[in-house]
Amino acid sequence: MLKREQSDLLTQTGPGTPMGRMFRSYWIPALLAEELPENDCPPVRVKLVSERLIAFRDTEGRCGLVDEFCAHRGVSLWFARNEQCGLRCPYHGWKYDVTGQCVDVPSEPEASGFAKKIKLQSYPLVERGGVLWTYMGPPEQQPPPPEWEFITVPPRQTFTSKRIQESNWLQAMEGGIDSSHVSWLHRGDLNSDPLFKGAKGNQYNLSDARPVFEVVESPGGLYIGARRNAEEGRYYWRITQWVMPAFTMIPPRGNHSVHGHFWIPIDDENCWTWSFDYHPVRELTDAELAAMRDGKGIHVRYIPGTYRPLANKDNDYLIDRAAQKAGRTFSGVEGIAMQDASLQESMGPIVDRTKENLVSTDNGIIMARHRLLRAVKALTQNGTVPPGVDLAHQKVRSAAIVLPPDVPFTEGAREALVARPEVAPASV
Ligand code: FES
Numbered sequence: 001m002l003k004r005e006q007s008d009l010l011t012q013t014g015p016g017t018p019m020g021r022m023f024r025s026y027w028i029p030a031l032l033a034e035e036l037p038e039n040d041c042p043p044v045r046v047k048l049v050s051e052r053l054i055a056f057r058d059t060e061g062r063c064g065l066v067d068e069f070c071a072h073r074g075v076s077l078w079f080a081r082n083e084q085c086g087l088r089c090p091y092h093g094w095k096y097d098v099t100g101q102c103v104d105v106p107s108e109p110e111a112s113g114f115a116k117k118i119k120l121q122s123y124p125l126v127e128r129g130g131v132l133w134t135y136m137g138p139p140e141q142q143p144p145p146p147e148w149e150f151i152t153v154p155p156r157q158t159f160t161s162k163r164i165q166e167s168n169w170l171q172a173m174e175g176g177i178d179s180s181h182v183s184w185l186h187r188g189d190l191n192s193d194p195l196f197k198g199a200k201g202n203q204y205n206l207s208d209a210r211p212v213f214e215v216v217e218s219p220g221g222l223y224i225g226a227r228r229n230a231e232e233g234r235y236y237w238r239i240t241q242w243v244m245p246a247f248t249m250i251p252p253r254g255n256h257s258v259h260g261h262f263w264i265p266i267d268d269e270n271c272w273t274w275s276f277d278y279h280p281v282r283e284l285t286d287a288e289l290a291a292m293r294d295g296k297g298i299h300v301r302y303i304p305g306t307y308r309p310l311a312n313k314d315n316d317y318l319i320d321r322a323a324q325k326a327g328r329t330f331s332g333v334e335g336i337a338m339q340d341a342s343l344q345e346s347m348g349p350i351v352d353r354t355k356e357n358l359v360s361t362d363n364g365i366i367m368a369r370h371r372l373l374r375a376v377k378a379l380t381q382n383g384t385v386p387p388g389v390d391l392a393h394q395k396v397r398s399a400a401i402v403l404p405p406d407v408p409f410t411e412g413a414r415e416a417l418v419a420r421p422e423v424a425p426a427s428v
């Protein structure tokens with residue numbers, strides 16, 4: 001349970017809010033590179049942490065993220081012409097480059113220097129692993145660009161998608177570190193989804209629905225260990241990584257690709273769920289890529305031309321009561337991603353955390369909230385750089401491993417929790 005003020009503090013990320021300042025300490029995924037496919041292509045609307053922005057790729061291939069509205073009289077630059085290294089507002093022709101600098105005000109004599117005095121708010125965009133990342137904090141505190149493993153492996157080894165989620169970022173992220181719901185909500189999918197089925201670990205998941213949670217602080221966030229019984233008194237450990245504020249990595253299954261999410265606020269009532277899938281040591285097969293594009297695993301099918309899921313709030317997520325009754329899916333909603341999203345959105349845009357009744361399997365969530373609250377306080381009061389900014393904190397992996405009963409997972413899985421190039425993930 002959280003007090004109202006604590007919940008407000010963590011869920012509000014607009015300009016000037018403490019948690020908004022924290023999100024602005026990190027490089028966050030802003031859009032897929034495929035959304036700006038070529039030089040001078042149409043500009044794209046991007047809303048992040050309650051700021052309305054426009055992304056574009058100019059004639060030279062430089063990308064920029066600038067304030068959505070023209071400095072003259074506020075027209076949305078989504079309507080702009082992307083031409084000759086800048087966005088030209090179609091109303092009266094003012095033009096801006098990728099840094100937001102106004103470079104032309106056609107009505108004013110060039111000698112007046114008027115354009116030079118006009119600059120839109122702008123943020124950098126860098127491309128890494130098919131994703132365009134932005135940093136929205138003070139320029140003098142800009143950290144080096146991100147180095148998560150899924151964006152540093154060769155392109156054939158990785159696949160990333162995004163979908164819009166109609167809930168606050170925090171309840172979405174809390175689903176990502178809640179390993180205990182897998183034995184329930186996703187039980188039908190463990191044996192049928194092409195990106196999950198066949199792993200030995202699935203049987204441990206399905207046969208022991210009372211995992212014991214052990215949560216330990218990591219340099220960037222938390223190791224969330226969920227222990228289930230394996231053979232001969234040994235334990236099957238699933239260790240989720242959470243790196244502050246919004247990176248989660250699900251433990252792998254067999255030789256399937258490893259996956260995880262970023263949960264990035266659009267505003268206080270919507271977020272982007274970024275879903276990545278990669279294999280540290282092998283290329284993804286055509287069948288795997290086809291399944292990911294078809295919305296299997298943690299990905300979704302879309303309404304064509306959008307990143308909104310085909311199954312969504314307006315059609316009750318296409319719930320199939322017959323499948324629910326027969327147990328083909330536990331909730332009646334198809335697909336792991338929408339099983340999660342449907343329930344998280346059903347809580348309302350911002351869940352009322354003053355009314356929860358948390359149990360021991362919620363330990364990861366409880367500790368993540370406390371760690372966030374602590375980091376926000378340290379940042380606000382002392383300017384302390386929050387965990388997760390340091391590139392070393394990003395070199396992490398989740399793990400699924402069977403250990404003897406007397407070996408703590410932090411010891412038995414120590415090596416497995418670090419991302420090391422060319423080293424296979426620890427997976428059962
Ligand atoms: S409103 Fe954009 S140029 Fe006038």
Ligand SMILES: [Fe+2]
Binds near residue numbers: 175181182185186336
């Ligand atoms: Fe889930």
